[in-house]
Amino acid sequence: MAEPRASYVARDRDPRATVHAVVVREGAWYVAECLEIAVATQGRTLDETVENLHEAVALHVEGGVADALGIDPSPRLLVQYEGRVGRGTPS
Secondary structure (H helix, E strand, O other), rough: OOOOOOHHHHHHHHHHHEEEEEEEEEEEEEEEEHHHHOOOEEOOHHHHHHHHHHHHHHHHHHHHHHHHOOOOOOOEEEEEEEEEOOOOOOO
């Protein structure tokens, strides 16, 4: 297995470099909410929701407010999907 690049490893060790978000299904919508910053969005598909989330986070950290929020000005976005296990439609 190849060694990760040093810049990637160093960035991962900085807690400011990653913004975490959770996506859940609520009826016909997928809803995403960031854990570190006040950003939430939704979409009809997972792809649309993640695209909206990227745009919302970028707009939120725009204009030099990232330092005030305590995050990297160009953070990595880590998205987790939470769904129910069982029969029927995912929720």
